[in-house]
Amino acid sequence: MIIDPVHGDIGLSKLETEIINTPTFQRLRRLKQLGFASFVYPSASYNRFSHSLGVLYLSSRVAEVFRRKDLVAQKDIRKLRLAALLHDIGHYPYSHLMEFINLEGVSPYLQRKNHTHPKNVLKRYPSHDKLGKLIVTKRKDISKLLKDNKIDPKEIAAIIAGEHPEIPNILHRSLDVDRLDYLVRDAHNTGLPYGRVDINYIINNLEISANKEMVLKSKARLSAEHLLLSRYFMFNAVYFHKTVFGFEELVRKTIVLLMRHGEIYAPEQIEEMVVENSDKFLKFDDSYLDNIFDKYASLNNNNILNILCAAIKYRHPPKLVYEVTDLTSGQASEEYTKFHSFLLHHLKSVTRKKRLNSELIFWAEPRNIRFEALNPFMSLSKIAQKAFNEAEIGELVKLVTRDGKIINLVEDEKSIIYHLGQLNVKSIRLYAIGINDKTLNSLKREMKRYISN
Structure with a gap:
């Protein structure tokens, strides 16, 4: 039994306890769930370990509802719980941060340093889902426990991927x-009210369709709407908060520079560590990056890596030079388009003119925040014609009406999501490190002049 501050008592089976006690699962204790959010919300420092236990608990609640309705076999409940427990086992240090790094420019540096696989370096790190599948099926401390208990690791991996x-x-x-x-755990740990969704009502109104999709009774529509709106607010307030996002972009930039110096594992090395059951993978946690940042922060030689790593270690936030945000259902605004053009075509010349180091100035676009995965005004036939992939359509919240008809919430004209679902938030931000207020204000004026013309 584990006592959880969000869900209360969480019961565990013998096998679940044994899996939790493996070195591979214990690694999740050393991975922050919310990355650098604790730099803004001090209590938001909880880990993937506690989140995984929470997902196990909720999966058990859902499975019990399905069992009472004879929608799932008793033997499958055990597998569902194990899949929920292991669903985040492949995460990187500081959550999703490393998955979104573009590594296209790193290969030449690895070649010069005689890297093991210079010509085959991946353009991105493998997704945590891919690493998770490798861990469940190949890493011995997990896969052997499953096999010893007559459970096929590949079946658990398929459940995690939603492919069973x-x-x-x-x-x-x-x-x-x-x-x-x-959502509930992030709200609890940040102190924000947005994620307090009606879990009980949602779970008690879940059903399984004939093609094994999880659907929600239409009477629980308001609770589903609340969940989607809560997610939207949490993205804006936490995950894409200007300081949180600024630090995460700073870390991504720093990691690319560190890879050029041979200091950070390349993507294929991480896969090898997993498959070969290397103990190095157990140390591939938040402290792995922290130790490298500490090393360069302590050099005091005022080179680029020293400045960037010191900013991370001592929490010197990147300054937001300029930002444009659109809430739109169509084309980007003129301001957004002009700012984007400035960043692509004029930023380098402006930084040279002001004698700024271009390595200390960076910009990024947080991925668009949508109320739902697809535009509500597209019928399913149009979705099919436009060849949206099955995963995107499957992502949508589905309602089952009293007469048994299944519809996407985003297509229900009675739902606020029908009207909001077409909207998405587009944002573009320019940051600077180690810039004084006078230069910062001068740079801001330059942006405004360009955009207003």
């Missing part, structure tokens, strides 16, 4: 146990 032919997908939906836990 018989067991419903409860981990990869707009409405799933993963989101239900992290």
Whole structure:
């Protein structure tokens, strides 16, 4: 039994306890769930370990509802719980941060340093889902426990990926146990009110469709709307907060520079560590990056890596030079378009003119925040014609009406999501490190002049 501040008592089976006690699972204790959010919200420093236990608990709640309705076999509940427990086992240090790094420019540096695989260096790190599948099926401390208990690791990996032919997908939906836990847990740990969704009512109104999809009774529509709106607010207030996002972009930039110096594992090395059961993978946690940042922060030689790593270690936030945000259903605004053009075509010349180091100035676009995965005004036939992939359509919250008809929430004209679903937030931000206020204000004026012309 584990006592959790969000869900209360969480019961564990013998096998679940044994998996939790493996070195590979214990690594999750050393991975922050919210990356650098604790730099803004001091209590938001909880880990993937506690989130995984929360998802296990909610999966058990959902499975019990399905069992009472004879929608899932008793033997499958055990597998659902294990999949929920292991769903985040492949995460990187500081959560999703490393997954979104573009490594296209790193290969030449690795070649010069005689890297083992210079010509085959991947352009991005493998997704945490891909690493998770490798861990569950290949890493001995996990896979052997499953096999010893007559459970096929490949079947657990398929459930995690939402690809099992018989067991419903409860981990990869707009409405799933993963989101239900992290929204409530993130709200609890940040102190924000946005994520306090009605978990009980949602779970008690879940059903399974004939094609094994998880659907929600239409009477619980308001609770589903609340969840989607809560997710939207949490993205704006926490995940894409200007300081949180600024630090994460700073770290991504720093990691690329460190890779050029041979200081950071390349993507294929991480896969090898997993498959070869290397103990190095157990140390591939937040402290792995922290130790490298500390090393360069302590050099005091005022080179680029020293400045960037010191900013991370001592919490010197990147200054937001300029930002444009659109809430739109169509084309970007003129201001957004002009700012984007300035960054692409004029930023380098402006930084040279002001004698600024271009390595200390960076810009990024947080990925668009949408109320739902697809535009509500597209019928399913139009979706099919436009060849949206099955995963995108499957992501949508689905309602089952009293007469048994299944519809996407985003297509329900009675739902506020029908009207909001077409909207998405587009944002573009320019940051600077180690810039004084006089230069910062001068740079801001330059932006405004260009955009206003």
